[in-house]
Amino acid sequence: MFERLVQEAPQFFGYHNLVFIGQAMGRTLWMTLIGCGVGFVCGLFIAIIRQTQTRILMPVRLLVIVYVEFFRRIPFLVILFIVLFAIEPLIPGTSLLGIATVSVCLLSTAFLSEVIRSGLESVPRQQIEGAATLNFSFIQMMSMVILPQSWRVILPPAAAFIVMFIKDTSLASQLGVIELTFAGKMLVNRGFSPILGFGAILLCYFMLSYPLSRFAAYLEKRLESS
Amino acid sequence: MSHLEIRNVSSVYGKQRVLQDVSLSADKGEVVSLIGPSGSGKSTLLRVLIGLTPPIDGEIHIAGERVDYSSRRHLRRLRNRMAIVFQQYNLFQNMSVLRNVAIAPIKIKKRPRREAEEHARSLLKKVGMEDKQDAYPDQLSGGQQQRVAIARALATNPELLLLDEVTSALDPERVNEVLDTIRLLRREGITMLIVSHEMAFVREVSTKVAMMDSGRIVEIGTPDQIFAAPRENRTREFVSKILSHPK
Amino acid sequence: MEYTFQFAAVFRELPYLLGGAALTLGIAFTSFWGGAVIGVLGAVAKVNGKRVARRIASAYVVFFTNTPALVQIFLLYYALPDVGILLDPLVAVVVGLTLNSGAYLTEILRAGVISVRRSEIEAATALNMSRFQILLYVILPHIAKTIYAPLSNFFVWLVLGSSLAALFGVEELTGRAINISTENLRSIETFLVVAVIYALLTLIASATLALVGRWAFRVDAKVL
Numbered sequence A: 001m002f003e004r005l006v007q008e009a010p011q012f013f014g015y016h017n018l019v020f021i022g023q024a025m026g027r028t029l030w031m032t033l034i035g036c037g038v039g040f041v042c043g044l045f046i047a048i049i050r051q052t053q054t055r056i057l058m059p060v061r062l063l064v065i066v067y068v069e070f071f072r073r074i075p076f077l078v079i080l081f082i083v084l085f086a087i088e089p090l091i092p093g094t095s096l097l098g099i100a101t102v103s104v105c106l107l108s109t110a111f112l113s114e115v116i117r118s119g120l121e122s123v124p125r126q127q128i129e130g131a132a133t134l135n136f137s138f139i140q141m142m143s144m145v146i147l148p149q150s151w152r153v154i155l156p157p158a159a160a161f162i163v164m165f166i167k168d169t170s171l172a173s174q175l176g177v178i179e180l181t182f183a184g185k186m187l188v189n190r191g192f193s194p195i196l197g198f199g200a201i202l203l204c205y206f207m208l209s210y211p212l213s214r215f216a217a218y219l220e221k222r223l224e225s226s
Numbered sequence B: 001m002s003h004l005e006i007r008n009v010s011s012v013y014g015k016q017r018v019l020q021d022v023s024l025s026a027d028k029g030e031v032v033s034l035i036g037p038s039g040s041g042k043s044t045l046l047r048v049l050i051g052l053t054p055p056i057d058g059e060i061h062i063a064g065e066r067v068d069y070s071s072r073r074h075l076r077r078l079r080n081r082m083a084i085v086f087q088q089y090n091l092f093q094n095m096s097v098l099r100n101v102a103i104a105p106i107k108i109k110k111r112p113r114r115e116a117e118e119h120a121r122s123l124l125k126k127v128g129m130e131d132k133q134d135a136y137p138d139q140l141s142g143g144q145q146q147r148v149a150i151a152r153a154l155a156t157n158p159e160l161l162l163l164d165e166v167t168s169a170l171d172p173e174r175v176n177e178v179l180d181t182i183r184l185l186r187r188e189g190i191t192m193l194i195v196s197h198e199m200a201f202v203r204e205v206s207t208k209v210a211m212m213d214s215g216r217i218v219e220i221g222t223p224d225q226i227f228a229a230p231r232e233n234r235t236r237e238f239v240s241k242i243l244s245h246p247k
Numbered sequence C: 001m002e003y004t005f006q007f008a009a010v011f012r013e014l015p016y017l018l019g020g021a022a023l024t025l026g027i028a029f030t031s032f033w034g035g036a037v038i039g040v041l042g043a044v045a046k047v048n049g050k051r052v053a054r055r056i057a058s059a060y061v062v063f064f065t066n067t068p069a070l071v072q073i074f075l076l077y078y079a080l081p082d083v084g085i086l087l088d089p090l091v092a093v094v095v096g097l098t099l100n101s102g103a104y105l106t107e108i109l110r111a112g113v114i115s116v117r118r119s120e121i122e123a124a125t126a127l128n129m130s131r132f133q134i135l136l137y138v139i140l141p142h143i144a145k146t147i148y149a150p151l152s153n154f155f156v157w158l159v160l161g162s163s164l165a166a167l168f169g170v171e172e173l174t175g176r177a178i179n180i181s182t183e184n185l186r187s188i189e190t191f192l193v194v195a196v197i198y199a200l201l202t203l204i205a206s207a208t209l210a211l212v213g214r215w216a217f218r219v220d221a222k223v224l
Helices: A002-012 A015-051 A055-071 A076-090 A096-121 A125-133 A138-175 A180-189 A194-225 B042-049 B072-081 B097-108 B113-126 B142-154 B172-187 B199-205 B223-228 B233-244 C014-048 C051-065 C069-083 C089-114 C118-126 C131-168 C173-184 C187-217
Strands: B004-013 B016-026 B031-035 B057-062 B082-085 B160-164 B191-195 B208-213 B216-221
Touching: A002 A194, A015 A055, A015 A096, A015 A138, A015 A180, A015 A194, A055 A096, A055 C187, A076 A096, A076 A138, A076 C131, A076 C173, A076 C187, A096 A138, A125 A138, A138 A180, A138 A194, A138 B097, A138 C069, A138 C131, A180 A194, A180 C069, A194 C051, A194 C069, B004 B042, B016 B042, B016 B057, B016 B208, B016 B216, B031 B042, B031 B199, B042 B160, B042 B191, B072 B082, B082 B142, B097 B113, B097 B142, B113 B142, B142 B172, B172 B191, B172 B199, B199 B223, B199 B233, B208 B223, B208 B233, B216 B223, B216 B233, B223 B233, C014 C051, C014 C089, C014 C131, C014 C173, C014 C187, C051 C089, C069 C089, C069 C131, C089 C131, C118 C131, C131 C173, C131 C187, C173 C187
Parallel strands: B031 B191, B031 B208, B082 B160, B160 B191
Antiparallel strands: B004 B016, B004 B057, B208 B216
């Protein structure tokens, strides 16, 4: 086995393979970054809606709660299939990468909205009452008092969730998106040793995730102590 | 009619009645103090007045106008003429002292920034905090935070100031700096409603004292009458207990 | 564009799907308890172990929490035959998920262990409690309280994560959904129904865990 690895290595780490893996890594990153970016914005929106109390917004609040609870309780693989079968007839010709990215957005919106919500709720009630008696409007209270203080509670778990989303995108290989995992499968199919093929892919994921995990741990420590 | 008229107000917390049929009035420039054991409804009355806890019954009139607590417009107007200082200061932790005091005039009352900050500085000077205007709340002692909170409440020029146990969370040696600030306000003729356990202070500054117990007002009188010659047994019991064991 | 949803063909297969759900739970349970064993060892190694043990435990956790379970299992499934070990797909998935849970549970349990405060143990010692009593009345309840919520969240994650078994041809809930949808061609309906089954499954799991937590550890967990 070991001989095989040594024998294959030079060819495996050839220019074309490395470019191929690099492009695949780009797609993994793209899905994660777009997914998390959109997820953060939508999640923030949902979290803020859930803090409102007006009766008119009651149905909207209910709807977003159902959305969040539902999408946190179904496997990403199932989300991928649902999005695939829903989008194909609606918008024919959507790329597989697009479908996978939409799926990540749906997932990350649900999870990040919960992270953001607990951040918003971490701001002491007394300050909210203080703002209310000074006649702050809901939006003023959010933008001037609550949001500026909730970042420190939101950021560490949000970074940890991004690591989870990076890993989840590996399931998009099942749709045929040529991201890291799919690239690994293709290399193995071309005859390279699975240890080399999947090992290299694992290493690529590790290079993406590990710095972010460390950053999350660092944020947690720093923001907690200050 | 008095400036502030509270008529037969009741309120509930969960299923429990925390205020029952409370009536009280205050004229302009008066200092009315609420005394009584913990849980007797003193703080709740202040919270009802400023619209943090809804009343379920009764009427509240300010300057001859009845307040409808379910109307946002009324609530806004009410909070324009009334301000509250809390036991826990409730300062905005993400803002400097000056910003805490100036933010409501700038953002809510749309005053020009320069003018509002000028006013904020003069208020900070009044409460003796002018040299801390750039500090953040977590860098200040409790007494200092409370004085900033008072300045913040005054910044919107309220007609009526509510003080909810403003010295209860403070170290004993910090109590006086806050009480001095309130004495100053009294001299300036600001109408105040005070909840306090500092009996000597209450006796000194109040024009009127109301004794509360189990959500009701037991007795209302002048400070001398309440402390020296209470009519009700419950008041006598409370006053004698608290005067023989000052906390 | 017209599309009429037809769920009848899916509902007919409900017993078949629920059979898959049972396997899903089975995979999650097995990996959870297997992972718990590794997790206890890992947490002990990280908190009390010698340098080497600590290093090994850390490396294990860092590797498994920073790479996707799917690729780890690919490696197990396709590389082990090279050294003469041929794993059944189900076994490969369970082994992979167990190794994953081991890593996550090491971290969760470690957080629980370090949450025990020295002062409480000292107070218990001063009250003349025996070591066993201290463990039973002071240390374990404390750990239980700290780890309860992350533990039940993790179990939900495992139930959902076990769906990747479908990619290896294991006929658990997602696998059976794929089977059905290729036959009845009602893909979107099938996966919507399966999504609801997953949601209900994890809701029941969370609620049960919360009730157990309340009853056994007096943890103030939200049931729903």
